[in-house]
Amino acid sequence: MPTRIFLTSGDLMADRRYDFARDLQMKGDLPGAADLLLQATDLAPNFVTAWFTLGDIRETLGEPDAAITAFRKAWDGDPDDRHGARLRLMRLGAEPLAAMPQGYVQVLFDQYARRFNSALVDDLGYRGPDLLFGAVLSVRAAARKPAFFKRAIDLGCGTGLVATAFAKEVDHFIGIDLSPRMIEKARSTGLYAELEVGDIVEGLRARPDSSADLILAADVMIYVADLAPVLAESSRVLAAGGLFAFTTETHAGEGVILGAGLRYAHAAADVREAVEAAGLNLSLLEDRSARTEDNIPVPGLVAVAAKG
Numbered sequence: 001m002p003t004r005i006f007l008t009s010g011d012l013m014a015d016r017r018y019d020f021a022r023d024l025q026m027k028g029d030l031p032g033a034a035d036l037l038l039q040a041t042d043l044a045p046n047f048v049t050a051w052f053t054l055g056d057i058r059e060t061l062g063e064p065d066a067a068i069t070a071f072r073k074a075w076d077g078d079p080d081d082r083h084g085a086r087l088r089l090m091r092l093g094a095e096p097l098a099a100m101p102q103g104y105v106q107v108l109f110d111q112y113a114r115r116f117n118s119a120l121v122d123d124l125g126y127r128g129p130d131l132l133f134g135a136v137l138s139v140r141a142a143a144r145k146p147a148f149f150k151r152a153i154d155l156g157c158g159t160g161l162v163a164t165a166f167a168k169e170v171d172h173f174i175g176i177d178l179s180p181r182m183i184e185k186a187r188s189t190g191l192y193a194e195l196e197v198g199d200i201v202e203g204l205r206a207r208p209d210s211s212a213d214l215i216l217a218a219d220v221m222i223y224v225a226d227l228a229p230v231l232a233e234s235s236r237v238l239a240a241g242g243l244f245a246f247t248t249e250t251h252a253g254e255g256v257i258l259g260a261g262l263r264y265a266h267a268a269a270d271v272r273e274a275v276e277a278a279g280l281n282l283s284l285l286e287d288r289s290a291r292t293e294d295n296i297p298v299p300g301l302v303a304v305a306a307k308g
Helices: 012-027 030-043 048-060 064-077 085-091 102-124 128-142 161-166 180-189 200-205 228-237 268-277
Strands: 149-155 170-177 194-197 212-217 238-249 256-258 264-266 281-287 300-306
Touching: 012 030, 012 048, 030 048, 048 064, 048 085, 064 085, 085 256, 102 180, 128 161, 128 238, 128 281, 128 300, 149 161, 149 200, 161 170, 161 180, 161 212, 170 180, 170 200, 180 194, 200 228, 212 228, 228 238, 228 268, 238 264, 264 268, 268 281, 268 300
Parallel strands: 149 170, 149 212, 170 194, 212 238
Antiparallel strands: 238 300, 256 264, 281 300
16 A cells, blocks of 8 residues: 655745656656656755655665665655655664654555555455454354453554444444544444544553453554554453454564565564563464465464453
8 A cells, every 4th residue: 555645845846847757757767757856856955755756766776875865855854754754764774663653654544545445355355354353253152252242442443344344243332543534434334432533552541441342453563563552551451351353464584574565564473472461361373364465365463362
């Protein structure tokens, strides 16, 4: 889900050079596009979108040092980092792995909201909610408990796909998402008793202790570098016997990495350790792919953690 936004330079000539550069970029003339972008930044030194696009081109041309310089200019010019320049710097090894910029995530999903369901489900074969539903039913069946929950929190609720999957099993659904446009889509489903725009950790912190029976996060942890804060707050908010079910992408190495798709992938051992550190019991951890890209299932995990 690449984000492509335009932040005007405030200089008409610089903006026009940017437009010409994008035309050359689309036609495959990357050196020519880079020259025009440099002209645009000469006219408007704080032209964030031009710097970011230049960084993208330099990286494609195999010029990492020049790409790093351009991405730093883009990040410096926009503290909210709506283009995600810091993520590109992380991928280039110029910045340590850190949290995903909230400005970038909000813009990404605001742009994606209108076509989210069709693009994700139809184009990528997205199956995160179904994986969570099956995992929760399995854990409940093994514990010989009914799969009905009075209060559930849907983290990163998006357009409401998770609530749709769990509609008959949840009495009171709460949705939290950083994107206002996603919240609008979720509200239109009529499945949520409460909806709020905000960061998922902050949203959990506002909830009372032991106030939820189920917390769900489908395709959310791929935008979370450090699982610890989400798991710690989930542990506090869950009532005894409650479940936290989530999906994440994974990889064969150790720890967490930022993949080529600018999404975080967590090793299975990393997930286990984070769950245990939060004081939760790992009831289920299975290799399951939540999406397909280029006709190849993206390696993933589905996890269910229980509060004792």
